[in-house]
Amino acid sequence: MRTLSASQLNVLLAEPSAVQRKIITQQLTDEGVTSIDGVRSIKDALASISSIRPDLIISALHFSDGNADDFLEALRADPSWIDIPFMLISSETRHEQLDTFKQSGVIAILPKPFTREGIRSAINATLDLLSTSELDLQCYDPDTLKVLVVDDSKMARKMITRVLKNLGIENITHAEDGAAAIEILHDETFDLIVTDYNMPEINGLQLAEYIRDNALLTHIPVLMVTSEASHTHLSNVAQSGVNAMLDKPFEPELVKKLLNRLLE
Helix, strand or coil: CCCCCCCHCCEEEEEECCCHHHHHHHHHHHHCCEEEECCCHHHHHHHHHHCCCCCCECCCCCECEHHHHHHHHHHHHCCCCCCCCCCCCCEECCHHHHHHHHHHHHCEECCCCCHHHHHHHHHHHHHHHHCECCCCCCCHHHHHHHHHECCCCCHHHHHHHHHHHHCCCCCEEEEECHHHHHHHCCCCCCEEEEEECCCCCCCHHHHHHHHHCCCCCCCCCCEEHHHCCCCHHHHHHHHHHCEEEEECCHHHHHHHHHHHHHHH
């Protein structure tokens, strides 16, 4: 088991407003974070990451040279940066505007103005993501568990995989969407399937229904992660036979608790 503390985190804070940078920096300092690099543009942020890889990126939504979408796109383009935990701080409240970030695998989305509890929760989620704490299971050895991760976002797959590996699970297969997952399931069986809800062609709901209707697969636990806010859609997911659901962005510690329940 390897546990990190807030004082060991190296944080990159990308925020165009000097006033907001000062406020957020003070909040982070109050939570024990001491290494904070502040930048005001995406260009400066990418230059900073090239020099020193941060443990966590905290980003505003809008910059003079683009927005957080552009920032994430640049991170996705570099394999060595794609798994850096990313936290968005924004006054945006519309679901359709924030869904892109939820789908991409950000570790937290904090509203402006944010609370101290919110920033603390996001820091703790980052520490959980970076720390290792192996699952303690009676029926399974984490080393032998076979897990299929299904998500059309490469960044989200990376984050889920990182959480699973921190729990001692190494045998992980990726599928880019539900159709690819079904092809894989024709040839392999798994102890657990972790799937996104929103995917092209075959979504997570349809994948779960396929699994429950197949006598050779119906025993496999399914954990679904979703940014979907519609209660109607979530009700349909529950009826499809999904064993547990997680909201995006999710907390790694909650993943551990759910897996302990699902696999025992």
